[in-house]
Amino acid sequence: MKMSFLCFQLALLFYVFSASDARLFSRVNCLVSSWTSWSEPNEYGQRIRTCTILRMPSGGGFPCPHIREVKGVKPSFTLILQEFTLSFVEDYDPISDDQIAKVRDIVFILDSSGSIGLTKFNKAKADAKSLFGTLCPFDKTFDMDYNNPYQHQQLAMLTYSTTIEENFFFNTYSKTADVLQAISQATYQGLMTNTAGAFKKARNMFQTSRGARDSTKVKREVLIVTDGLSNTGGDAVAAAKELSKVADVYGLMIGKFSAAGMTELTDYVSTPASKHLFNLDDFESLTLLVEALEINKRLHPDWCASLDQD
Incomplete structure (x- = not known):
């Protein structure tokens, strides 16, 4: 009896060690x-x-x-200002190493979602008026010359939240003062962020019936100002890719974002993203950016070249 019990204990011990060894050798790191x-x-x-x-x-x-x-x-504010000035405002041409005031049809997209708030939305509109007022040619940026339709810039605008509002088209106004005043008349929605819908509407802006000019004679551009990611469904990145087929997309992205958020926002703009995406910490920084552009305009009023449609 004692011998049988001892054999049982030894057998059990052998089984435990064997199972342990089997598990040890079956592990794959x-x-x-x-x-x-x-x-x-x-x-x-x-x-x-x-x-x-x-x-x-x-x-x-x-x-x-x-x-x-x-x-x-993160790049310093000074570097962001420099890159945005060269890439968008002054339309710097790295190939010819020259500053050329290109003829441009620009769609301005302004985020009107709840995360911004009415006060910041109104401030962003004021900053946008100042920003577009710094484009060449100064003081008559959007003044149309009916005898020469390719010697002025054109601007269209839409705001977006849950729904998309087409504020005005390229052919709605023919005077700079009227264009800039129309920016200030955009209304705040304060709901969700339908960025995909905004990009789709922006693409539709580039139609001759809405005043868009010959794409072989002008640069087509989009500037979006937003503080967040799309949250209403729809594929904003896919819509941005479709928009990039007809226009260069620039972004002033306001705020701090997660790594995933940075990736999505980067996919919104044209390549290279370093020349098209500019990340500001807050809307106060947007105001400082525009004020710096206005100072540069006053200090260097003669940098504008003749508008070039090549």
Whole structure:
């Protein structure tokens, strides 16, 4: 009897150790590749590196680590001002290394969702009036010359929240004062953020029936001012890609965003994103940006070249 019980204990002990060894040898740890080199800084000042999962863990093996690392410092306000001035306001031409005032048809998209609030929305409209007033030619930016329809800029505008409002088309006004006044008349909605719908409407703005000119003779551009991501359904990135087929899309993105948010906002604009996306901390920074542009206009009133439609 004692011998039988002893044999049972030994058998049980052998089974426990055997099962433990089996589990130990069946564990498969995660295996990843080496890190890539750090990327060049993006428009948010971030550098990114990644690795690839080569083997998933199993049997209780060590889990996979994070496969994406981000580091970097956001560009200074001075650098953002410089890049926005060259890329959008002065329409700097890096190929000819010259500043050329291009003839442009511009659709201005202003976020009117609840996250902005009425006070900031009204301030953004005032800043937009000042911003578009700095475009060449000064003091007569949008004044139409019926004898020469390619010697002035054109502006159309829409605001968006849950619904999209087409505030005015390219052919609604023919005087700069009227265009700038129309910006201030846009009304606040304060609901959701239908960015996908806004991009689709912007694409439809570029029609001859709405005053859009020959695309071979003008630059077609879109400038969006927003403080958040689309949240009403619809694929905003896909809509932005379709819009980019007919116009260069620029963005003044206001606020701080998650890594996923930065990725989505980057996908809203044309490439290279570093020349088309400009991230400001808050709406106060937007005001400072516009004030700096106005100072530059007063200090350098002669930088405007003749409008060039080539």
